[in-house]
Amino acid sequence: MRLLIDMDDVIADTLNYTIACLESNNIIIDRKELAGKELEDILTKEQVDFMHKMTDSVSYFKRIPIKPNCYAVLKELHKRYEIRVVSCAFAFPNSMNAKLGWLKKHLDFISLNEIIFCGCKADIKGDIMIDDRTENLQKFSGRKYLYTAPHNKGINRYKRFNSWIDIQNEFCR
Ligand SMILES: [Mg+2]
Numbered sequence: 001m002r003l004l005i006d007m008d009d010v011i012a013d014t015l016n017y018t019i020a021c022l023e024s025n026n027i028i029i030d031r032k033e034l035a036g037k038e039l040e041d042i043l044t045k046e047q048v049d050f051m052h053k054m055t056d057s058v059s060y061f062k063r064i065p066i067k068p069n070c071y072a073v074l075k076e077l078h079k080r081y082e083i084r085v086v087s088c089a090f091a092f093p094n095s096m097n098a099k100l101g102w103l104k105k106h107l108d109f110i111s112l113n114e115i116i117f118c119g120c121k122a123d124i125k126g127d128i129m130i131d132d133r134t135e136n137l138q139k140f141s142g143r144k145y146l147y148t149a150p151h152n153k154g155i156n157r158y159k160r161f162n163s164w165i166d167i168q169n170e171f172c173r
Helices: 012-026 047-057 058-062 070-080 095-108 134-138 164-170
Strands: 002-006 081-087 115-116 127-129 143-147 159-161
Touching: 002 058, 012 047, 012 134, 047 058, 058 095, 070 081, 127 134, 134 143, 159 164
Parallel strands: 002 081, 002 127, 081 115, 127 143, 143 159
Antiparallel strands: none
């Protein structure tokens, strides 16, 4: 059984870190406004340009924290299932090296053969997909799980995980 697990906002706590970085640059985010939206939708054009410059830098990605309980649960899943960490890393090419370094640092049991960087997830084979993006789940033919993030609030056509404890309860019984 092969599990495809998304990186940003499933394994890596990317959005929360991005918000913290914006706020440390005096761009204050109202989280209620983010429901069903992207950061790009609630920022000015200048703020979006600033954010994209920031998120495409190597140092930015290095500092993103791992989601709570992800390490222990994913390590357990790794013993029971075939794991692929899948990331649309081509969207921010400068981040690719940093993402690879991040995975080595935070998930020491994941080998290079278990990482897939791509432009689109549609052709990647697996039995189960966990992702915060409905556009990735839509194109996947196996079992689909949505990892909760502000932008996917209100979407109820997929089984939802709110935390890695939910993932543990589903797959590690
Ligand atoms: Mg994601």
